[in-house]
Amino acid sequence: MGFEKFGKEGYVSQTKITPMLSYLKKNQLPATVCQKCKRTWFPPRADCPNCKSNITEWTTIDGTCRLVTFTEVHFAPPQFQSDTPYFLGVAELKGGFRVFAPISGKISRDMLKPGRQMVLRPTTPTADHTYYLLEEL
Numbered sequence: 001m002g003f004e005k006f007g008k009e010g011y012v013s014q015t016k017i018t019p020m021l022s023y024l025k026k027n028q029l030p031a032t033v034c035q036k037c038k039r040t041w042f043p044p045r046a047d048c049p050n051c052k053s054n055i056t057e058w059t060t061i062d063g064t065c066r067l068v069t070f071t072e073v074h075f076a077p078p079q080f081q082s083d084t085p086y087f088l089g090v091a092e093l094k095g096g097f098r099v100f101a102p103i104s105g106k107i108s109r110d111m112l113k114p115g116r117q118m119v120l121r122p123t124t125p126t127a128d129h130t131y132y133l134l135e136e137l
């Protein structure tokens with residue numbers, strides 16, 4: 001593996017969380033489970049923030065979530081500027097994980113309310129970006 005994905009999927013060519021991309025491409029939400037203290041982390045962590053162990057295993061989590069809050073973005077980083085305006089949300093998944101993610105353009109402003117049930121789904125909108133979106137349940 002070289003640097004063909006530099007600036008697109010990560011800042012270095014190889015990292016301990018590289019498997020995350022393969023899970024997203026399989027339409028799964030990846031998390032890591034610390035093998036020492038048994039805590040689950042989403043987004044995945046190569047090293048456990050709780051006990052500092054680097055012995056983790058990959059798992060997947062359910063994307064069902066509840067919208068906590070959201071904002072409308074008018075000025076974005078260059079790679080997302082053509083998508084503006086769009087919404088970003090904070091949602092809480094089962095297990096208490098909180099995620100900050102774009103909200104699908106299929107959801108209008110008047111449909112967005114804190115507490116709304118949503119689902120976090122991996123998506124591949126272009127060949128250059130792999131990430132996830134908050135969508136209708």
Ligand SMILES: [Zn+2]
Pocket residue numbers: 034035036037038039048049050051052053
């Ligand atoms: Zn741990």
